[in-house]
Each structure stands twice: as C-alpha cells, then as structure tokens.
Amino acid sequence: MRDVIVVGAGGGGAVVAKELAARGLDVLLLEAGARFANPEKDWTHYESDANHPFNGYFRFGPADRSKPEWVRELPQSTLFVQLAGVGGTTNHYQGNSPRAMPGAFLGYAGRDAAAYDSRHPFPLTYRELIPYYEWVEHTLPVQTAPMGMKEEIFFRGAQNLGLPLQTSKDITRAAFRPQENAVLQPQGTAGLSSDPTRLRFPLARGCTFCGHCSQGCFEPIGAPINLKAKRSTSVSYVPMALTADQWSRGGRAVTLIADAFATAIAVDNQLRARSVTWRVGASGQIVTEEARVIVLSAGTVETPRLWLNSGLPNPNDWVGRGLTDHFVDAVTGVMPSYTGSTKGNGSGGRIDYPGAGMLEVVGETPGLRAGLSAFSDAGVPGYYDNGLPGGGYGADTVGRLIGIDLKDAMANVDRLLNVDVFTDDDVESQNRASLSSAIPPDEHGPVPRIEIHQRQRSKRTVRNREFLVQQAVKLLQSLGASKIHRINKPPFVIHSHTTMRMGTSETDSVLDAHCESRWVRGLFVADNSALANGIGGPNPTLTTQALATRTSERIFRRYFGGAPWVGRESPVSSVDPIVTLAVMRSGLASAQRKELIEIAAS
Amino acid sequence: MKYSSLDVPPVIQRLDGSADETRASLHRRKFLRIGMLGAAAAAVATSSSFASWMARAQSSTPDLIADTYNGLLAFIVPGPDSYSVEQSVSPSEPGGLAAGVADLLIVTVDESVPYAPPFSAVVAALLNQLAEAVHPNGSGNFPAPFSNLLYPEKVAVLQIMDRTDALKPLSGILPAIVAFLCFSDAGTFDRATRTITAQPVGWDISNYSGVADGRAEFRGYFRNRQSASDSNAQGEN
Numbered sequence: 001m002r003d004v005i006v007v008g009a010g011g012g013g014a015v016v017a018k019e020l021a022a023r024g025l026d027v028l029l030l031e032a033g034a035r036f037a038n039p040e041k042d043w044t045h046y047e048s049d050a051n052h053p054f055n056g057y058f059r060f061g062p063a064d065r066s067k068p069e070w071v072r073e074l075p076q077s078t079l080f081v082q083l084a085g086v087g088g089t090t091n092h093y094q095g096n097s098p099r100a101m102p103g104a105f106l107g108y109a110g111r112d113a114a115a116y117d118s119r120h121p122f123p124l125t126y127r128e129l130i131p132y133y134e135w136v137e138h139t140l141p142v143q144t145a146p147m148g149m150k151e152e153i154f155f156r157g158a159q160n161l162g163l164p165l166q167t168s169k170d171i172t173r174a175a176f177r178p179q180e181n182a183v184l185q186p187q188g189t190a191g192l193s194s195d196p197t198r199l200r201f202p203l204a205r206g207c208t209f210c211g212h213c214s215q216g217c218f219e220p221i222g223a224p225i226n227l228k229a230k231r232s233t234s235v236s237y238v239p240m241a242l243t244a245d246q247w248s249r250g251g252r253a254v255t256l257i258a259d260a261f262a263t264a265i266a267v268d269n270q271l272r273a274r275s276v277t278w279r280v281g282a283s284g285q286i287v288t289e290e291a292r293v294i295v296l297s298a299g300t301v302e303t304p305r306l307w308l309n310s311g312l313p314n315p316n317d318w319v320g321r322g323l324t325d326h327f328v329d330a331v332t333g334v335m336p337s338y339t340g341s342t343k344g345n346g347s348g349g350r351i352d353y354p355g356a357g358m359l360e361v362v363g364e365t366p367g368l369r370a371g372l373s374a375f376s377d378a379g380v381p382g383y384y385d386n387g388l389p390g391g392g393y394g395a396d397t398v399g400r401l402i403g404i405d406l407k408d409a410m411a412n413v414d415r416l417l418n419v420d421v422f423t424d425d426d427v428e429s430q431n432r433a434s435l436s437s438a439i440p441p442d443e444h445g446p447v448p449r450i451e452i453h454q455r456q457r458s459k460r461t462v463r464n465r466e467f468l469v470q471q472a473v474k475l476l477q478s479l480g481a482s483k484i485h486r487i488n489k490p491p492f493v494i495h496s497h498t499t500m501r502m503g504t505s506e507t508d509s510v511l512d513a514h515c516e517s518r519w520v521r522g523l524f525v526a527d528n529s530a531l532a533n534g535i536g537g538p539n540p541t542l543t544t545q546a547l548a549t550r551t552s553e554r555i556f557r558r559y560f561g562g563a564p565w566v567g568r569e570s571p572v573s574s575v576d577p578i579v580t581l582a583v584m585r586s587g588l589a590s591a592q593r594k595e596l597i598e599i600a601a602s
Numbered sequence: 603m604k605y606s607s608l609d610v611p612p613v614i615q616r617l618d619g620s621a622d623e624t625r626a627s628l629h630r631r632k633f634l635r636i637g638m639l640g641a642a643a644a645a646v647a648t649s650s651s652f653a654s655w656m657a658r659a660q661s662s663t664p665d666l667i668a669d670t671y672n673g674l675l676a677f678i679v680p681g682p683d684s685y686s687v688e689q690s691v692s693p694s695e696p697g698g699l700a701a702g703v704a705d706l707l708i709v710t711v712d713e714s715v716p717y718a719p720p721f722s723a724v725v726a727a728l729l730n731q732l733a734e735a736v737h738p739n740g741s742g743n744f745p746a747p748f749s750n751l752l753y754p755e756k757v758a759v760l761q762i763m764d765r766t767d768a769l770k771p772l773s774g775i776l777p778a779i780v781a782f783l784c785f786s787d788a789g790t791f792d793r794a795t796r797t798i799t800a801q802p803v804g805w806d807i808s809n810y811s812g813v814a815d816g817r818a819e820f821r822g823y824f825r826n827r828q829s830a831s832d833s834n835a836q837g838e839n
Contacts, residue, residue, distance in 0.1 A: 044796050045813035048788035053779065054639065054714050068713060074641035077774025134832065144829050148819045155824055165824070168831045178824050185828065191820025199816040208816030221815055342810060343819040366808040367786025374678065374781040375774060379764060383757045386764050402678045402777055403691055403753065410785060411695075413808040439644055490774050 002028045004555065005276045005291040007262045007306065010088020011541045012527040012548045013297025014233035014241060015136070019552035021244035021254045023562055028255045028289060029241065030278055032298070033084025034063035035258035036091065036234050037588070039218035039225070047367040050092070050215035058083050058092050058216065062281045063259040072301065073436035073449040077490040079375060080450055082299055086258055087234025089299075090541060094213045094346030094362075095182040095230045097142045099133055100543045101171050101354050101424070101536025102126040106504060115355025117460070120322070120427040122532040123504045123513035131567040132546035133169070137180075138571045139240075140231040142542065145179040146186060148209060148344030153335070153417060153479060154361035158351050160478035161471065166352065171538070176351045179360075182231035182542075183207050183345055184575065190220060190229075191344075201227065213346035214368060226574055226583050236574040243582035247572055260287070263444050265294060265310040265523065273523040279443060293559050295551070297527040300496040301433045301448045304529065307500070308435050309445040313519035318510050322501050323431040323450075324534035325493045326357065327423035327457060327465050330372065331395065331472035332416055333481030334409055341416045342366070351471070356464040357424040357537030359472055366413045373409065376400040377454060378488035387455075388488060393470045394477060395484040409485060417479065419472040422495065423465040424537040426458040429508070433499050452491040464537075497540050500529035514558075515551040522559060526551050639714035639779075642772040643721055646728070649768035658731065659723035666745050670726035671707055673749025675699050677756045678780040688743055691753040698780065701803040702789035707780060725772070732759045787813075 004020055006013045009031035017029040034057070036042050043050065043057065050058045054069060060082045061069035074080065083089045102108055103116040105126040122129075136142070145151070158176030166175035184206035189198045191209045199208050201223035208219045208229065217230035228235040244251035259281040266275045266288075273294040278287055296303045304320035312319075341363040351359040364372070379386035381397035392398045401409050409416070436449040469486055476484050503509025506518060515530045517523040526548040528540050535543050549566060556562035572579065646652060676685035681697020708722045715721035726746070733747040734740070736758045742750025748759065763773030783789070785804035792799050805812055 045815075046791055046796070046798065047786040048783070048791045049793075049796055051782075051786075052710070052788070053782075054710055068640075071640050073644055074771055075645060077770045078641075079775070079778070144823065144827060146823055147821045149821060151824070152821055166830075167827065177830070178827070180830055186820050190816060192818050194814055194817050196815045204816065209819040210814055210816050211819075212813065219815060340817075340819050343817045365786070366804055366810045367782045367784075367788070370679075370785035370804075370808070371778040371782030375778040377774075380757050380760060383754065384761045384764075386761070400777060402781070403680055404693060406781060407679060407693060407695065407697070407807065410808045413810050438648075439640075 002026050002289060002291040003560065004028070004293045004295060005030065005289060006295045006297055007276060008032070008088065008297035008299060008302070008527060009086045009233070009238060009256065010297060010299060010527060011090045011233055012544045013295065014087070014237035015545045015548040016295050016297065016526045016552050017254045018237045018241040018244065019549055020556060021241045022248040022251045023556050024250045024252045025556070025560060026252060027241070028257070028291070030260045030262055030276065031086050031256065031258045032261040032302070033061070033258065034086070036085045036087055039216055039228065039235070040221065043216035043218055045210065045212045045215050047215065047365050051368060060084050064281060071439055071442055071447045073439050073447060075449065076452060076454060077377065078450065078452060078493065079491070080301070080493045080496070082301065082496070086238055086256070087232040090232040091216050091234055092214050093232070093541060096179050096347055096350070096360070096539040097137070097140065097182045097542040098180055098350065098538040099169055099171065100126070100538055101352070103354055104533050104536045105129070112355050116424065116536065117426045117533050120501070120508070120533045121504060123502055129546055129550070132549045133542065135549055135566045135571045136542060136545045137169070139574055140182040140236055141573050141575065142180050142182050143185050145181045145183065145345050145348035146191065146207070147178070147348060149338060149340035150344065150361050150363055150417060151178065151348040153339055154349040157475035157479045161475055163351060171352045171354060174351070174353050176349065179345070179348050179350055181345060181348065184227070184229045184231070207345060209344045211343040211363060211365065214364065224580050224584055225588050226579050231574065239583045239588050240574050240579055242588060243579065243586050246582035246585065247576070247578045261444050262298065262306055263309065265296070265306060265312060267312065267520050271313070271519065272521045284443070293522045293524065293555050295524045295526050295555070296500070297525070299527055300499045300529045301450060303525060303527060304433045304499045305435065305448045315519065316507055318429070318501070318508055320433040320499050321429045322427040322498045322508070323433060323452065323496060324425050324427055324498045325452065325491060326495045326534055326537055327425045327461055328492045328494060329421040329465060329469055329489050330487045331419045331421065331469060331476065332373065332409065332485045332487070333419070333476035333479065334483040335415050335417050336480050336482060338414055339417050340414055341418060342413055352538070353468065353471070354536065355424060357468050358422050359468060359475070360420045360422065362418045362420045364418065366410065369413060369416070369418070370406060370410050372492070373401040373406060373485070373487060375489060375492060376487045377490040381405060391466065391469065391488060392486060393473045395473050395486040398486045398488055401485055401487070405485070409483065417476060417481065419475065421465060421468045421472060422537045423461060423468060425461040425464070425534050427498055427501065427533050428458060430456065452493070454491055495534070495540055497528040497531040497534055500525045502530055502532050514554040515547060516554070524551055524555060639711060639721065639775060642775055643715045645768050645771045646724065649766070651728070651731070655724050655727040655731065656719065658727035659719040662723045662726060667708065667723050667726045668704065669744050670729055670746040670748050671704055671722070672699060673744065673746055673751070673756070674729065675704060675707070675780060675784065677753070678777050679784040684743070685749055688750060689753040689756060695807055696803050698784040701784045703783040706788055707783055710779065710783070725776070728769070729759060732762055736762070
C-alpha cells in the first residue's frame with residue numbers, strides 16, 4: 001500500500017507529490033498523458049506540431065500521438081483548452097503567476113467587498129494563504145517579468161488611463177504592473193540575440209524571448225531540465241519530486257507513471273479512500289493500487305468525471321457544478337508601429353481591476369492569433385451580430401475576423417497589440433462538467449459533458465466583462481490604434497476552475513476548508529477544480545499551487561502525524577544548484593556535460 | 603447583401619426544431635467519437651436534417667468534397683485564387699488556397715471523426731445544402747454549390763449555422779481551424795522530420811519572422827524594478 005497516490009501530474013498534483021516526497025512519504029504520481037521527459041526532443045517551436053487541435057503533442061489526448069484526443073461532449077461552441085502529459089496545462093501556459101484578489105476570500109472587509117462573488121468565498125482568509133504563496137513563489141521561482149516592446153506599449157496605455165503602478169505582489173487597487181511570472185529572468189545573451197549559436201546554455205540563461213510559450217518551453221538549449229526558462233511543473237516540481245531523496249533530508253523519490261489514465265476510485269465501507277484503478281494507454285492493462293490517501297488532480301473536467309464514474313457520494317449534487325472560466329474575451333489593436341507581439345514573454349504586463357477582473361497584454365504566434373480571432377459568438381462584422389448587438393465601445397468591429405478583416409488585421413502580426421479580458425465571473429451551478437448521455441463511453445468510461453450557458457450568465461459577470469472590454473478599447477484608442485477589433489468570444493476556456501469547489505457551505509461545495517472531500521475521508525482535490533471561486537480574475541495556477549501546498553501539509557499532519565513546514569522552514573528553489581545536481585545525477589537533465597555539473601555545483 | 607433572420611429560408615429554420623431521434627440514432631453511436639470536432643459532430647447528428655446530409659455525403663465524390671473545402675478556405679482567408687474570385691472577394695496577397703492546407707484540412711476533419719462516410723463529406727454536404735437554401739438554383743464555375751456563392755452568401759450560410767443549435771459548435775470551431783491552419787506552419791510542416799520544407803504562406807502574409815530559439819527583444823524592466831515587494835504596499839503613480 002502506498003502512502004499517497006496523486007492522480008494527475010499537472011499544475012496542482014505535481015506540487016502535492018513534491019511536497020510529500022520531501023517529507024519522506026511513498027508517493028505514486030499518475031499521469032494520463034505523455035511523459036515529456038526531454039522537452040528539447042519532445043517539443044518543437046512549430047505551431048502545427050504543438051497546437052494542432054487534433055494531433056498536436058499538446059492536444060488533450062494519449063501519449064501515443066497516432067491516437068486521437070479524448071472525447072468530450074461540448075453542447076455549445078467551445079474551445080476548452082487543457083493539456084495532457086506531465087506538466088499538464090502548465091506546459092503551454094505563459095507562466096503568469098499573480099496572487100488572487102483578496103476580495104475573493106473569507107473575511108475580506110475592504111470597501112469594495114460587495115463587488116465580489118460574496119456568496120462563494122474561499123473558506124479561509126487571504127492572509128492565511130500568503131505564506132503558501134511565498135513558499136511556491138520561492139520554489140518555482142516567480143519573478144518580475146522583463147519588458148519586450150509589447151509590454152512597454154501596454155504600460156504606456158495603462159498610464160494613459162490614469163492607472164498607478166502596483167509594486168507589491170498583493171493586489172490592492174486598480175493598477176497596472178509587470179507580471180509576476182514563473183519565467184526565469186534573462187541573463188547573459190538571453191533576450192539580446194537571435195543568433196542560435198549564442199543562445200545555448202550557459203551563455204544564455206533564463207527567458208530567451210523566443211515567443212514560443214504556447215509550444216512548450218525548452219530554452220535555453222542545453223540547459224538542465226530544471227533550468228528551462230518557463231517553470232512548467234514538468235521542469236520544476238516534477239524533477240524535484242523525482243529527486244526528493246537527493247535534495248531533501250529524509251526525502252523519498254516519487255514514483256511517476258505516465259500513460260496511466262485513472263478510471264476509478266474505490267472507498268471502503270467506512271467511506272475512506274482505498275484505491276485507484278488506472279488503464280495503461282499502450283497496453284490496455286488495468287492496474288489497481290491501494291493508498292492511505294488519494295489526491296485527485298486530474299483537472300477541472302476529469303476530476304469530477306472520475307468522481308462520478310467511481311460512484312462516489314454526491315449528496316448535494318455539486319460535483320462538477322459551478323464551473324468558472326473568467327468569461328474570456330479579446331480586444332486587438334492594429335498599431336501604428338512595431339509591437340513585437342510574437343516575441344518575449346507570452347504576457348509580461350497586466351492591469352488588475354479588483355471586483356471586475358483583469359486585462360493582460362498577450363503575444364501569440366500567427367496561427368493561434370488568427371484562429372482565435374476567428375472564434376466568436378457575435379457573428380461576422382458588417383453582416384450579422386448573432387443576437388449580440390453593440391458592445392463595441394468604439395471598436396471598429398465586433399465579432400469573428402474572417403475574410404478581408406482577418407487578412408488586414410493579420411497583415412503584420414508584430415504590429416498587433418492583443419489585450420485579453422479575464423472576467424471576475426460568478427460561480428453558477430448551471431455551468432458544469434457532468435457525464436454525457438449523447439456520446440458513448442470511451443475506454444475510460446462515460447465521457448464528460450461540459451455545459452456553459454454563455455448567454456445566461458449572471459448580471460455581475462456580464463457587467464464586469466463589458467467594463468473590462470471598455471477599458472481595453474480605451475487603452476488601445478489612447479495608443480493610436482488604427483483599428484480595434486473586439487472578438488466577443490464564445491466559451492474560450494483557458495482558465496477553468498471550481499467544479500469540485502471548496503466552500504463555506506455544505507450546500508454548495510464538495511470540499512471542506514482543507515480541500516478534503518466532505519463525504520470521503522482521505523480523499524483530497526488539488527487542482528483548479530478545488531478553488532472556491534474564480535479568484536477574482538487573475539490566472540489561477542499560483543493560487544492552486546499555494547492551496548496544493550497547504551493541502552499537502554494537511555495530509556501530512558492529519559494522516560501521517562507530521563508537523564507543518566511552511567513558515568517554519570526555508571523552501572528549496574527548483575533552480576537551486578542542489579536540485580540541478582540531483583536532476584543531472586538522476587539522468588533527468590537534457591544536457592549531461594561535465595562542465596554543466598560544475599556550473600551547477602558552483 | 604445582409605441577411606436577417608427573416609431572410610432565412612423556411613427549410614433551414616426547421617433545423618432548429620426537434621431532432622428526429624429515430625433517424626439520427628441510426629448513425630450516432632458509430633458516427634460520434636472524438637475531440638472538439640467530434641463534439642461538433644455530436645451536435646450535427648442531432649439535427650433533423652442529419653440523415654439527408656449523411657445520404658448526400660455518401661454520394662459525394664472526393665472532387666466535390668475538395669471543391670467545397672477550397673470554397674471554405676477562400677471564404678476565411680481569401681486571396682487571388684479562382685475560388686476567391688468566384689465569391690467576388692479576392693485580394694491580391696496569397697490566401698488560404700495558396701497556404702497548401704486544403705488536404706490537411708480535410709484530413710483534420712476526418713481524423714476527428716474517423717467513420718464512414720468521412721466527416722469531411724458530411725460537413726461538405728451540409729455546407730452545400732445550406733448554400734442551395736441561401737441561393738436556390740445557383741450556378742457557377744465549380745461543382746460545389748458552396749463554392750459558387752458570393753461572399754455575403756457564404757456569410758449567410760455561417761449565420762444559419764450560428765443560429766442553429768445543432769450546427770453552432772461546428773460553425774464556432776470550423777473557421778478557427780481554417781484560420782489556424784492558414785496562418786500557421788501547417789502547409790509546409792513535415793511530420794517525419796518535424797520541421798518545415800519551405801517558408802509557410804501564413805508567415806508571409808502575416809509578416810512573421812519565423813521560429814527562433816531567441817530574439818533580441820529584451821527592453822529592460824519597467825522603471826528598473828526587477829522584483830515586487832512582499833508587503834502590502836499601495837503602489838506608486
């Protein structure tokens with residue numbers, strides 16, 4: 001019997017695995033998708049290799065790329081962006097690691113308290129989470145983003161709107177700021193050269209400004225895996241988990257099994273978690289292992305699916321309900337001069353509007369930019385609005401960019417300034433993940449159905465989104481954009497949360513204040529689904545990781561008699577030389593040269 | 603030309619009606635399988651017109667299917683090609699036809715729903731049937747009715763799909779896929795070598811500088827601030 005089995009090696013599960021491995025527990029980490037052990041070989045910079053929606057290596061599908069992605073029922077026009085494989089969706093994220101809006105938490109007493117989803121707060125205070133934020137920020141690490149041209153222009157626009165600069169990690173008021181990113185700052189030749197011969201590690205360290213966050217980061221070339229610029233858990237927490245015996249006194253290396261899709265959780269007659277059953281993708285073999293504690297981190301859709309397919313209790317019918325997705329929209333400006341939108345950090349700048357959400361400046365490669373520009377709920381500009389009149393606020397077009405509009409907008413992708421809109425959206429039970437009755441089960445059981453009622457969202461959610469769009473348009477106008485396009489997207493789910501939400505009330509939550517199931521002992525959730533709400537609009541990964549760290553402590557204390565460590569010990573950074581040495585000695589590094597070991601040791 | 607809901611032909615308005623479960627269910631279980639387009643296919647199969655699209659798809663020739671997708675590529679990313687000329691929107695810069703992704707688009711659609719008849723044929727069938735509804739008795743230079751439409755008529759087809767529950771998921775994702783393929787490296791990407799064999803048209807028409815291990819784009823830190831404070835500071839103006 002294992003001490004702990006963690007289902008899912010993405011943004012949250014890898015954190016629990018590493019933290020508990022560092023405490024010496026016997027941890028089995030299961031991942032449904034590919035191993036992605038060597039990003040330099042596994043990934044390329046090509047969009048169609050990575051992001052082709054049906055056979056790209058980042059599709060939500062099996063490790064074997066010849067096999068199609070896994071099925072989901074989407075009864076509305078929806079792009080639900082999740083990745084399978086070790087690292088999960090952090091493999092293509094931009095590394096944005098802001099803290100949550102304090103107003104999303106219990107006990108918030110700010111003057112704007114009424115502006116948040118006050119019916120669904122986190123069942124803990126913001127202050128309680130800060131030490132866990134700090135622990136994760138040091139571990140990843142999280143650093144202030146450097147500027148490329150798009151950030152420089154975006155900050156000028158934010159100042160045009162009269163916004164102040166936020167200098168603290170905490171969000172305190174409407175303000176702009178360089179992102180706090182889980183991306184290593186550039187050093188050496190990084191960011192200063194486009195000559196590949198001058199961009200190899202250790203000549204270049206940290207972010208090389210290649211602009212390929214969405215295709216997976218394997219820069220700088222030649223760097224040990226734990227020194228890759230973007231801190232996906234595949235290069236940070238997972239390597240630490242696999243070498244915990246080497247960098248943590250009393251630590252024990254995690255057992256990682258990829259290509260292992262969990263299909264059932266079993267409980268004993270006392271309603272205690274007992275075992276996990278999974279299917280091996282390559283062979284179809286079915287395997288079951290027992291554990292004292294089970295942690296579900298399969299993602300916002302697959303965690304409730306696994307729960308429901310396992311026949312676990314759901315007395316208040318909230319398993320899968322309450323999906324929040326930040327009701328994402330996008331406003332793009334065609335700018336009078338170079339913006340470098342395809343280069344640098346995926347996003348290095350943001351504006352927070354507490355109680356409403358946030359805006360980010362976002363860069364993308366041309367295929368993704370064009371594809372996302374053609375994805376709208378508002379018809380075709382100049383022809384029909386699909387029942388969504390208005391909403392331009394001075395923008396030249398609202399709706400899909402296709403035809404001449406698309407070609408004109410894309411004529412110089414490095415003159416675009418893309419502002420993505422992330423809404424502080426309400427938890428609503430109608431938006432949910434459940435099981436499909438329309439599509440036959442796959443090899444893993446009944447398949448998920450993702451239901452998002454785009455046109456029936458709460459008044460607060462809609463008001464917030466429209467406010468943010470107006471601010472984005474104003475910003476682009478102030479910068480002299482020659483054309484401004486609002487896309488008005490259908491569900492474009494790049495941030496998904498709250499389908500297994502922790503909460504203050506037993507009537508509308510699945511997890512208690514420690515992310516343990518209300519109905520099954522020893523069963524925890526540590527992915528975005530555990531979040532109580534959409535954290536006010538900021539990117540969710542850091543908050544999920546902080547919460548996963550807190551959950552790890554809870555598991556260690558309650559089920560293994562251990563003592564807490566956050567606030568009492570100093571975290572080891574994933575880029576610490578001791579970790580570099582550990583991953584290289586373990587054969588995890590993508591570079592093996594002796595001199596690199598010496599560099600790490602120094 | 604601009605279509606309002608009142609202009610939509612009655613035969614199309616019925617698509618929003620209740621699905622014919624008997625006919626649709628004959629095909630649904632084997633037809634629906636995977637992925638986002640699979641999800642779109644699931645919705646398509648709930649349409650009362652599904653059986654007629656299936657029948658039309660089964661009698662479609664590969665040439666007719668390819669012809670339909672050429673018309674679709676010209677619609678989303680027009681260029682100087684004959685399909686763009688036919689729709690009366692044909693800018694001089696290369697478009698989707700020149701991007702070399704037509705076959706890949708069809709394969710992409712088929713791989714997503716790998717059953718007979720190919721899903722690409724079903725999509726072509728419904729596009730052509732809607733095209734005939736938008737422009738009855740139309741004619742033109744191409745075998746596919748959709749490819750003979752004027753640009754505003756193609757928009758009308760999309761409009762009908764957008765307001766038809768069974769077709770919304772497809773009309774949402776299909777233009778996005780086409781645009782992605784046209785502007786990405788897809789047209790010249792070689793899966794065997796995992797590199798490109800030529801400069802992609804999508805890069806040319808977007809003035810993209812291409813993939814790179816790094817760029818000389820670093821412009822320092824805003825006000826030279828390389829870290830944020832841990833404390834709950836109020837910020838500065």
